[in-house]
Amino acid sequence: MKIKNMLKYSGLAALVLTVAVGCASAPKEEAAESTATQETAASSMEAQNAINEAKLAAEKAQAAGAAWRDTDGLIKQAEEAMKAGDYAKAIALAEEARRQAEAALAQHEAEMAKMGAAGSASSSYEVVRGDSLWRISGKSEIYGNPYQWPLIYKANRDKIKDADLIYPGQMLAIDRAASSADVAAAVNHAKTRGAWSLGVVEESDKAYLAK
Template identity: 55%
Template sequence: MKKTNILKNGALGALVLSVTFGCASTQQEEPAAAPAAKKDTACQAELAAAEAARKKAASVGGEWRDTGKILKSAKKALAAGDVAECIKLANKARRQGEMGYAQALEQRDNDVNSYTVERGDNLWNISGKDSIYGDPYQWPLIYKANRSQIKDADLIYPGQDLSIDRAVTSAAVNAAVQHAKTRGAWALGVVEESDKAYLAR
């Protein structure tokens, strides 16, 4: 009888100990998950900072060509659980955004704010000059900034002093390029309906 009681008490004690240690080991595993969550949060913060820097650079026309791709890669790395790679890529994208913004402002300060038309010039080749926009498709920006003295976008004259707008937004640049690419047929001395619609925006 005594042996049975001892065995029962021993078995009960072993059960209590296994439950106690089982709970203790579970509690020890929980803190290990906390640093991973902190890393995910750190990556999310870096991604948000990088996206903000990209948008700021884009607002002044200074977004670098591959910044968006780097951000996408960072998000994929986070989704795959590679937090270190996510943070590394997000930091790279943020630095590109900051540098692009600074470069765009510096370029704007160094660039001319007016242009005197020379013989043989047209809005296309003026816009394409590195000192102006460096992109001929942005010629509608010059047209819009000088609508008071340019009646027909296809007719400008030597000696005209054209204002060059340096405070254009990325949305304005996109609208100008879109108009340049979809303008349609044109003729000298005629103000095209598509040009009127562009100026009215």
């Protein structure tokens, strides 16, 4: 009988110990899962911030007409990596894009500084390969605002038929005496122009030139 009671008490003790161990391990596992979730959220936020900074730098370079083609591609790759959950890759790509945009802008500003005040006040511009009225207008030595491109279009209506089609070597006049009203009208047209087709003179452009 004593042996039977001993076995009974031993089994009961083992059961209590098992329950105790189970209760003790559950919080540890939950804590580990909570920590992993927090780390993932932090990495995701860091990746998103890196992408936002890259986009901001790219926008500044674009506004100055100094953007490099590879920058947008790097940002898109970073966004794809983030969607796939590869936050480390997303951060690396975004930081590379940001550095590239900042370098492009710095290079552009250095070139403008070399040109000096005389170049900044130039009343003409020679079109180079890859140019568009939008890009030319965005250059700091021209207007520093791509939305002012209609001013160039209007000043060169005798040379430019389609605002979307210019050629390397063309010498374009730059209107340095545009009034605030002229600038406002140009910006408004650029923002409300509507759809366009290469090689076609849009009706909205005709209406702008007629004003």
